[in-house]
Amino acid sequence: MACAQNSPSPEQGCEPTDARLSSDLTIEHLAGDFDITFVATSANAADRSVATTISLHPTDADHRQVMMPGDRPAPDVITPYYGTLESNLRDVGAVDVGDVQSLDVSQPGALVLYSGYEAGNPQITIRFGSEANRYGSVRFDGGYFVLRVQELTEIGIRGTWASGVTGNDVEGYFCATKSPEN
Numbered sequence: 001m002a003c004a005q006n007s008p009s010p011e012q013g014c015e016p017t018d019a020r021l022s023s024d025l026t027i028e029h030l031a032g033d034f035d036i037t038f039v040a041t042s043a044n045a046a047d048r049s050v051a052t053t054i055s056l057h058p059t060d061a062d063h064r065q066v067m068m069p070g071d072r073p074a075p076d077v078i079t080p081y082y083g084t085l086e087s088n089l090r091d092v093g094a095v096d097v098g099d100v101q102s103l104d105v106s107q108p109g110a111l112v113l114y115s116g117y118e119a120g121n122p123q124i125t126i127r128f129g130s131e132a133n134r135y136g137s138v139r140f141d142g143g144y145f146v147l148r149v150q151e152l153t154e155i156g157i158r159g160t161w162a163s164g165v166t167g168n169d170v171e172g173y174f175c176a177t178k179s180p181e182n
Contacts, residue, residue, distance in 0.1 A: 014039055014049070014175035017158045019151035023120040029154050030056050030081050030112060030124075036176035038161060040092040044170065052087035054110060054126075054176065063105050063135055066113070077115040082108035085128055093170035094163035095143035097129025106135040124149035147174055154178075 014037040032055070039049045059082050066074040085100040100109040111133040113125040126147040127133055143165045150159035155178050162171040 014173070016160075016173040017151050019158070021122045021124065021150065021152065023122065025117070025122045025152065027080055027112075027114060027124070027152070029152055030157070031058055032056060033179040033181065034157070034176035035179055036174055038089060038092050038172060038174045040170055040172040042093065042168070042170045042172065044093060048092050050087055050089055050091045052085060052089075053179070054083060054085050056081040056083040056110065056112060059112075060105060067135075076118045077113060079111055080114055081112040082110060082133075084109040089128075089145065089163075092172065094128075094145045095165060095169065097143045097145050098131030098133075100128050100130075102130040104130070107131075108133050124152065 034054045034056070035051070036054050037049055037051045040046060059079050063082070064078050064080060066077040066079060082105055084103055088094075088096065088100060090096070098107070098109075102109040107130040109128065109130055111127050113127060114122065115125075116123045126149065128145040128147075129143070132142070132144060143163075145161070145163040147161045148159050149157050151157065157176045158174065160171065160173050162168045164170065
């Protein structure tokens with residue numbers, strides 16, 4: 001269950017990071033349940049936060065490759081994990097992009113996009129919403145809600161997030177730690 005607050009509490013300890021992903025990054029730490037805090041920094045939602053849970057599961061081989069128009073695989077981009085988010089995040093002004101609790105692997109509520117690994121410049125984006133995450137569909141326009149992972153450790157992830165339709169309508173940073181039962 002999510003809870004909205006006017007400002008993050010000191011117990012949350014969520015602070016922005018300026019870290020960058022390492023070229024020798026391993027991504028197996030992304031599987032599991034995370035307690036995650038989203039903090040908004042945009043003028044229209046500044047200092048609001050939401051604490052919730054994200055669950056990520058390994059993607060099966062049939063859905064791991066990102067497909068481009070013409071039924072060809074996208075080079076250097078895979079979707080190694082999919083999952084759900086417990087909150088719709090309207091409390092921080094995020095755009096509704098479909099069901100964030102969908103566990104349908106062909107339209108999941110959360111989808112991890114891992115790119116740049118072949119060139120030694122890894123990037124991890126977590127995209128939310130079943131409408132945005134339809135397998136076999138490359139989305140060029142419409143609403144979005146994404147996390148940009150800047151730091152990945154055995155116990156957590158941190159980075160920035162943004163949501164909007166034509167630009168960043170609302171944005172901020174996030175911190176996630178592995179749930180104790182992992």
